Amino acid sequence: xxxxxxxxxxxxxxxxxxxxxxxxxxxxxxxxxxxxxxxxxxxxxxxxxxxxxxxxxxxxxxxxxxxxxxxxxxxxxxxxxxxxxxxxxxxxxxxxxxxxxxxxxxxxxxxxxxxxxxxxxxxxxxxxxxxxxxxxxxxxxxxxxxxxxxxxxxxxxxxxxxxxxxxxxxxxxxxxxxxxxxxxxxxxxxxxxxxxxxxxxxxxxxxxxxxxxxxxxxxxxxxxxxxxxxxxxxxxxxxxxxxxxxxxxxxxxxxxxxxxxxxxxxxxxxxxxxxxxxxxxxxxxxxxxxxxxxxxxxxxxxxxxxxxxxxxxxxx
Amino acid sequence: xxxxxxxxxxxxxxxxxxxxxxxxxxxxxxxxxxxxxxxxxxxxxxxxxxxxxxxxxxxxxxxxxxxxxxxxxxxxxxxxxxxxxxxxxxxxxxxxxxxxxxxxxxxxxxxxxxxxxxxxxxxxxxxxxxxxxxxxxxxxxxxxxxxxxxxxxxxxxxxxxxxxxxxxxxxxxxxxxxxxxxxxxxxxxxxxxxxxxxxxxxxxxxxxxx
Numbered sequence: 001x002x003x004x005x006x007x008x009x010x011x012x013x014x015x016x017x018x019x020x021x022x023x024x025x026x027x028x029x030x031x032x033x034x035x036x037x038x039x040x041x042x043x044x045x046x047x048x049x050x051x052x053x054x055x056x057x058x059x060x061x062x063x064x065x066x067x068x069x070x071x072x073x074x075x076x077x078x079x080x081x082x083x084x085x086x087x088x089x090x091x092x093x094x095x096x097x098x099x100x101x102x103x104x105x106x107x108x109x110x111x112x113x114x115x116x117x118x119x120x121x122x123x124x125x126x127x128x129x130x131x132x133x134x135x136x137x138x139x140x141x142x143x144x145x146x147x148x149x150x151x152x153x154x155x156x157x158x159x160x161x162x163x164x165x166x167x168x169x170x171x172x173x174x175x176x177x178x179x180x181x182x183x184x185x186x187x188x189x190x191x192x193x194x195x196x197x198x199x200x201x202x203x204x205x206x207x208x209x210x211x212x213x214x215x216x217x218x219x220x221x222x223x224x225x226x227x228x229x230x231x232x233x234x235x236x237x238x239x240x241x242x243x244x245x246x247x248x249x250x251x252x253x254x255x256x257x258x259x260x261x262x263x264x265x266x267x268x269x270x271x272x273x274x275x276x277x278x279x280x281x282x283x284x285x286x287x288x289x290x291x292x293x294x295x296x297x298x299x300x301x302x303x304x305x306x307x308x309x310x311x312x313x314x315x316x
Numbered sequence: 317x318x319x320x321x322x323x324x325x326x327x328x329x330x331x332x333x334x335x336x337x338x339x340x341x342x343x344x345x346x347x348x349x350x351x352x353x354x355x356x357x358x359x360x361x362x363x364x365x366x367x368x369x370x371x372x373x374x375x376x377x378x379x380x381x382x383x384x385x386x387x388x389x390x391x392x393x394x395x396x397x398x399x400x401x402x403x404x405x406x407x408x409x410x411x412x413x414x415x416x417x418x419x420x421x422x423x424x425x426x427x428x429x430x431x432x433x434x435x436x437x438x439x440x441x442x443x444x445x446x447x448x449x450x451x452x453x454x455x456x457x458x459x460x461x462x463x464x465x466x467x468x469x470x471x472x473x474x475x476x477x478x479x480x481x482x483x484x485x486x487x488x489x490x491x492x493x494x495x496x497x498x499x500x501x502x503x504x505x506x507x508x509x510x511x512x513x514x515x516x517x518x519x520x521x522x523x524x525x526x
Contacts, residue, residue, distance in 0.1 A: 153460065153468045154366035173366040195372045196422060215369055215422055239368075239422070259369070260419055261450040 020281060022304075022311035026059045028052065031310050034291030034303045037081035042098065043303060044084055045290070045310060046072040051086060053098055056301075056312060063101035067094060073114050079121045087114025093128055095140065107143045109136055118159035118168070125182060127168055129156035135170055137182055147185035151178070157214070158200045158242075162224065163207040171198040177212050179227065189227040194220070200242045204249050211252070213240035215259070219252055219271065234276045238266055246294040249273060253292045253300050268292060268302050270315075281315065358399050360524045362497035366470045367458055369420040374410055374428040380443035387416030387444030389514040391507075392457070392473065394440075396433045396521045398466060403437025404523065407463035411441060413456065418449030445475070445515060453492035454480050459521065466523040473519045474501040 031045040031052070043054045049071050053063040070088035077084055083104065085095050091114060094106040112131030119126050125146060127137045133156060137146040154173025161168050167188060168180045177191040177198055191210075198214035203224060210227070213219040217239055221231040238256035245252050250273050256266040267283040282289055282304065292302040300315045381389060396407040412428040414420050421427060427446075431439045446455045455478045461469040474485075474495055481488045485501040495501065505516040 153470055154370065173368065173370055175370060175372050197368055197370060199368070215371075217422070259422060262368075263451050 020313060022313050024056065024059050024312045025309040026054055026061065026312075027308055028061070028305075028310050029308065031290055031303075031305045033075070034310070035075065035077040035084070036291060036293040036295070036301050036303070037077060038079075038293075038296045039081075040293075040295040040297075040299070040301050040314070042081060043291075043310070043312070044075070044077060044098065045303070046075055046086070048072075051075065051084060051096065053084075053101070054310070063098070065096055065101050065103075068092070068106075074116050076117055076119050078119045078123055080123070083119075083123075085117050085119055085126050087117045087128055089113050091130060093117065093126070093138070095126075105140070105143060107138075110134065115156050116159045116170075118161055120161040120165040120182070121163050122165050125161070125165060127159050127161065129159055129170065131155065133172070135159065135168065135180065135185075137168065137185070147181070147183055149178075149180045149185040149187065151176075154197075157197065158202075158212075160202050162203050163205065167224075169201045169203065169210055169212075171201045171212060171214070173197050177201055177210065177222070177227070179210070179224075191222055191227040191229070193229065199240065202243065202245065204245055205247045206249075209249065211243065211245050211249075213243050213254060215239045219243065219254065221249075221273075231273075233271055233273065234278070236269060236278065240269075241266075242292075244293050244300075246298065246300075247296075251294070251300070253294065253302070255289050255292060264288075268304075270300065282313070287311065358397065358401055358522050360399055361469055361471050361520070361522045362500060363470050364472050364494055364496045364500070366460065369422065370410075370412065370458065370460065371422070371425065371428055374412065374425050374430045376432070377429045378431060378441045380411075380427050380429050380441055385416070385444050387447070390443045390445050391514055391516045392441055392443070392519060393438065393516075394519040394521060395437045396439060396461060396463065396523065397437055398463075398523050398525055400525070404433055404463045404466070405435055405437055407433040407437070407439075407461060407466075407521075407523075409433065409439045409521065410460040411443075412458045413443070413446035414449060416444055416447045418447035439521075448480075452494070454478050454495060456494075461521050461523060463523055466525055469521060469523050471521070472500060473517065475504050475515070475517065476501050477504045477515070 034045040045052050049067045051065040070090050072086045075086035091108050091110045093109050095104045109128040110130040116129040129135050133151040135149045151172040156172045158171045168182050170178045175194050175197050179188040196215035198212040201212040210222045210224050217236045219233040222229045239259050240254045241257045243254040252271040254269045258264040258266050267280050268289045270279045287304040287306045289304040302313045304311050396404040409431040433439045454474050457473040459471045476485045489495045489498045489501050502517045507516050508514050
């Protein structure tokens with residue numbers, strides 16, 4: 001009996017080490033994805049057709065904004081976190097003010113599902129990708145279409161504006177990464193040497209690199225002007241659904257998913273870019289990790305959903 | 317074997333015997349050509365999503381199945397053609413699917429292939445029945461078909477024998493929301509004897525011209 005208790009103690013300690021205790025947990029129904037403000041004060045999440053906004057420290061639900069009965073398929077926070085842009089299952093785009101929850105603008109990108117959206121750093125432009133494989137850049141103040149571009153085949157997975165807003169990167173199910181001119185929609189270049197699909201593309205904060213990852217289970221760094229691949233991190237054990245880079249690009253946080261069971265919980269990995277070494281701070285099949293961000297102060301914040309709670313972790 | 321009358325000959329015979337009357341400023345010959353072209357028109361194969369696990373540069377091989385692969389042997393054949401009914405020679409047909417256990421090979425190219433249609437626009441490959449996996453209802457084979465001058469076709473092949481259709485794909489094909497059309501659910505023929513049994517499916521691919 002004593003031996004059993006000792007073994008159980010070590011099992012419990014081992015499990016605790018694998019999944020650190022969250023700093024907070026908010027009761028809520030299922031949250032599929034979150035966005036986190038740069039100062040870490042605000043968490044924005046979405047379930048089926050609602051955008052929810054929490055104060056991270058108090059755990060208070062500040063706003064619960066219905067998306068007019070339409071399921072939210074993708075959403076992002078504006079760079080200054082004052083607005084949230086959501087795309088819907090039926091093709092709508094809506095922008096709300098995060099402080100008040102007021103609907104600032106709504107329009108239709110197309111009649112098809114919005115697969116991805118992005119906010120430009122100067123707040124002037126937003127972009128949407130739809131089921132017709134079209135990328136559309138919109139002027140936020142007027143809702144006017146600025147430019148458009150199209151992938152030849154496959155759905156579009158991810159969009160990101162360059163920090164100076166002159167370019168827009170996209171990834172799609174054709175396994176290519178494209179960079180477009182924001183104002184003309186003309187293709188600048190195409191990274192086509194990848195074999196598998198990238199689910200996330202992101203510009204580095206200085207705008208010099210493109211960082212992307214996906215089914216290849218690897219993280220790629222490419223020159224943002226030419227598309228030349230500069231570095232590839234060692235392979236992980238599961239596809240990468242989304243990622244964030246620290247402002248100095250020394251660390252990458254990646255959310256993985258299980259290729260055989262995509263809606264299953266999967267791990268959060270943390271990479272040291274220089275050495276290529278990887279840690280897995282959270283790898284718990286009971287926790288659905290749904291968001292991560294390097295905050296302005298350099299800390300990493302991650303969120304996960306389990307048992308009717310949204311949990312929050314931070315690491316220095 | 318008797319003489320097989322050509323469609324054009326039949327129409328000409330109808331015209332000669334009064335079974336078909338032409339009221340037009342165009343010649344009867346031109347109108348017969350237009351009739352034939354109209355009748356040969358086909359609608360494009362319905363498209364569906366490419367999915368997250370497409371992999372470029374699959375090997376050119378018609379044999380995806382190895383000797384000891386678990387699962388029901390599967391043989392698929394069909395033609396690539398366009399909406400005018402023209403057969404597409406040297407069209408590229410990329411296919412990929414899970415193994416018997418519902419697992420996609422991301423590291424290598426198991427159950428992935430690139431095929432070229434032959435001089436009659438035909439393609440075929442040997443594989444195993446794909447498995448089911450969580451998050452996706454129906455067994456399926458992914459297709460990406462490309463041919464010069466034509467829009468790429470992204471579609472999926474489904475099987476009428478899939479248990480999820482409960483024996484009635486007419487009624488139940490929508491149990492999988494990604495099955496965009498009943499016509500993508502193809503009948504399955506069992507061929508061979510019990511020791512060499514094989515599921516055989518025919519699936520034509522009709523592309524739109526650009």
